[in-house]
Amino acid sequence: MEAVIEAYQLRKDFKNKTAVRDVSFSIFEGEIFGFLGHNGAGKTTTIRLLTGQIRPTSGKAMIAGFNSSSEQGFIKPIIGVVSEAQNLYERMTGLENLNLFANLYDIRKSRVQELLALVNLQSRARDKIENYSNGMKQRLLIARALLHEPDVIFLDEPTRGLDPTSARDIKENIKNLAASGVTVFLTTHNMEEADELCDRVAFIKEGSLIIIDTPQNLKLQYGEQSVILKLNNNESIKIPFIDPSSLQEAFSRLTKNEVQTIHSQEATLEDVFLKLAGQEVENEL
Amino acid sequence: MSFKRISVLAWKDIIDSIRTPRLLVIIITPLIIALCINLFFGDKLTLRIGLFSQDDTQLIKTLEQVELVEVRIYNSTETLRESVRNGEITVGVDLPANFDTLLVNNELPSVNFIVGDNSQESQVGVTLVQQVIQSLSSNPLPIVSSTIILKPDALPGISIRGDLSIDQYAIVLWLVMGIVGNGVMLVPTLIVEERERKTLDALLLSPLTYTEFAIGKAVVGVVYSIASSMLILLVQGGLSGDIFFIAVLIILGSLSLSFFGVLIGTLVENLHVLNSYGSVFVFLLTLPALIGMLGPNPFIQYLQILPTYPLVDGIVKTVSGQNQIAIPSLVLLCIHSALILGGVTLSLKRRQINK
Numbered sequence: 001m002e003a004v005i006e007a008y009q010l011r012k013d014f015k016n017k018t019a020v021r022d023v024s025f026s027i028f029e030g031e032i033f034g035f036l037g038h039n040g041a042g043k044t045t046t047i048r049l050l051t052g053q054i055r056p057t058s059g060k061a062m063i064a065g066f067n068s069s070s071e072q073g074f075i076k077p078i079i080g081v082v083s084e085a086q087n088l089y090e091r092m093t094g095l096e097n098l099n100l101f102a103n104l105y106d107i108r109k110s111r112v113q114e115l116l117a118l119v120n121l122q123s124r125a126r127d128k129i130e131n132y133s134n135g136m137k138q139r140l141l142i143a144r145a146l147l148h149e150p151d152v153i154f155l156d157e158p159t160r161g162l163d164p165t166s167a168r169d170i171k172e173n174i175k176n177l178a179a180s181g182v183t184v185f186l187t188t189h190n191m192e193e194a195d196e197l198c199d200r201v202a203f204i205k206e207g208s209l210i211i212i213d214t215p216q217n218l219k220l221q222y223g224e225q226s227v228i229l230k231l232n233n234n235e236s237i238k239i240p241f242i243d244p245s246s247l248q249e250a251f252s253r254l255t256k257n258e259v260q261t262i263h264s265q266e267a268t269l270e271d272v273f274l275k276l277a278g279q280e281v282e283n284e285l
Numbered sequence: 286m287s288f289k290r291i292s293v294l295a296w297k298d299i300i301d302s303i304r305t306p307r308l309l310v311i312i313i314t315p316l317i318i319a320l321c322i323n324l325f326f327g328d329k330l331t332l333r334i335g336l337f338s339q340d341d342t343q344l345i346k347t348l349e350q351v352e353l354v355e356v357r358i359y360n361s362t363e364t365l366r367e368s369v370r371n372g373e374i375t376v377g378v379d380l381p382a383n384f385d386t387l388l389v390n391n392e393l394p395s396v397n398f399i400v401g402d403n404s405q406e407s408q409v410g411v412t413l414v415q416q417v418i419q420s421l422s423s424n425p426l427p428i429v430s431s432t433i434i435l436k437p438d439a440l441p442g443i444s445i446r447g448d449l450s451i452d453q454y455a456i457v458l459w460l461v462m463g464i465v466g467n468g469v470m471l472v473p474t475l476i477v478e479e480r481e482r483k484t485l486d487a488l489l490l491s492p493l494t495y496t497e498f499a500i501g502k503a504v505v506g507v508v509y510s511i512a513s514s515m516l517i518l519l520v521q522g523g524l525s526g527d528i529f530f531i532a533v534l535i536i537l538g539s540l541s542l543s544f545f546g547v548l549i550g551t552l553v554e555n556l557h558v559l560n561s562y563g564s565v566f567v568f569l570l571t572l573p574a575l576i577g578m579l580g581p582n583p584f585i586q587y588l589q590i591l592p593t594y595p596l597v598d599g600i601v602k603t604v605s606g607q608n609q610i611a612i613p614s615l616v617l618l619c620i621h622s623a624l625i626l627g628g629v630t631l632s633l634k635r636r637q638i639n640k
Binding site for chain 2: 090100
């Protein structure tokens with residue numbers, strides 16, 4: 001499979017701070033790649049570096065083989081960006097917002113209608129943005145980013161501050177995009193969302209990449225392979241999968257009807273992140 | 286560079302500016318001021334005429350009956366001259382003794398007209414007094430007149446107003462205010478607003494380049510400057526002189542100041558800073574036109590470095606029918622525009638390096 005997004009020792013220093021420290025990774029066609037970290041970890045700066053909005057202090061970023069800094073003309077037509085800030089023209093209507101960018105991209109007007117339908121905003125297209133909810137704005141931002149049918153889309157915290165229904169709609173849109181072959185680079189600090197959506201995830205902490213892998217592998221690698229049995233007498237017993245005698249005991253208690261509930265001890269992505277971030281902190285110390 | 290993209294962005298802002306009360310205020314303020322002045326004071330600009338006569342004369346009463354004329358009486362030729370020199374009166378009339386008797390007897394009394402300069406206003410004043418004297422006599426040439434122009438070097442400083450009357454010059458002032466307001470306030474506001482609301486990021490991720498973005502914003506300033514100039518001229522009943530030459534000056538001035546606005550917009554970080562310093566820029570750039578309103582004064586020479594100086598000077602000279610001597614102002618305006626454009630280009634390059 002061909003790498004669509006590549007970062008080589010990407011670094012960005014600001015006056016008093018290094019936002020991104022020598023980060024390297026490759027993302028493949030049609031993949032949903034989650035870039036996870038706390039606020040201020042360097043997620044947005046990485047997106048700005050990858051999309052050529054800022055120049056790296058060192059290293060380079062490539063999109064579909066083009067250098068993001070020096071070949072912006074080639075990059076722009078193949079990327080779409082939904083930034084964290086809901087940067088829409090508030091005094092204009094949804095339709096006017098999309099038409100403006102359709103004209104800048106020199107795209108046919110029917111595409112605007114297609115996208116309004118895709119994000120389910122047709123009925124509100126002639127309303128001013130200032131009257132939109134956060135969820136509607138986010139959907140319109142996705143529509144704007146997809147106007148020119150990009151091969152790669154960058155989504156910076158797409159569900160932040162949204163109600164569960166709006167967040168679900170956005171996640172559906174992201175899944176559909178990936179299904180249609182679009183490569184998705186997603187930043188979030190919502191681990192549950194990343195687990196649900198991403199093929200692979202990377203953890204970033206204070207500008208440094210901690211690990212890259214599939215959510216499943218990370219959970220297996222860093223979680224405990226065991227269950228906890230809660231007994232009728234309110235006692236709890238931990239049963240590791242790798243210990244045959246424990247498994248026998250569990251079976252025996254189940255048959256004797258002594259077990260009230262069983263709890264899987266599989267780690268969540270958040271557990272893995274906290275574990276890894278903690279290790280990093282220890283190593284630094 | 287794509288003209289289509291520039292026009293798409295400019296059109297968005299032209300429409301959006303009208304929807305925004307704050308931007309609308311910037312656009313229409315000079316128009317409102319011009320309209321108000323025209324409405325309340327337009328027909329009340331008076332011609333002040335000073336008279337020195339050793340005895341009573343019916344000329345005083347007759348002049349006082351003329352609309353828009355204010356007559357002041359002086360007790361000596363020296364005080365009359367002093368008042369002309371200070372600009373307190375437009376025309377001084379020095380009458381000989383027994384003026385009325387000499388006039389009635391067709392004895393051709395000698396009348397001295399004293400004016401500060403050769404401006405249109407002064408000429409209108411002299412002609413008016415001559416016509417009034419004419420009405421008092423049956424003789425077609427009732428007096429022997431001489432006009433004393435107090436030499437320009439006798440006046441303090443230089444005058445950018447030239448030969449224009451106050452009301453004619455006021456139109457130039459409104460024009461300059463409109464062009465400065467749109468160029469130096471509207472244009473940077475549009476740029477800084479895009480940056481603050483982060484819509485600039487979205488625009489620059491589209492095929493639009495930063496140069497196209499800057500030109501698009503300047504186009505909005507030029508369009509509104511030209512529109513406001515046309516409206517001011519319409520409200521004020523137009524200007525005399527070569528309209529083509531005036532149009533060239535207005536377009537060039539609009540371009541120059543709109544690019545100046547782009548320069549400010551690329552340097553200023555947020556609207557708060559812009560609002561704090563923007564009005565200082567507007568005041569400074571309007572200063573050549575404002576100070577010119579005061580007539581000759583020594584400060585004008587220090588304002589020649591401002592791009593609005595050749596604009597005011599050029600329009601004044603063109604309106605006075607002196608296209609030939611307005612050409613250096615046009616050239617100077619071109620030089621100012623080129624320098625500002627150079628500044629904008631440097632700023633864009635700096636941005637490219639530092640991003």
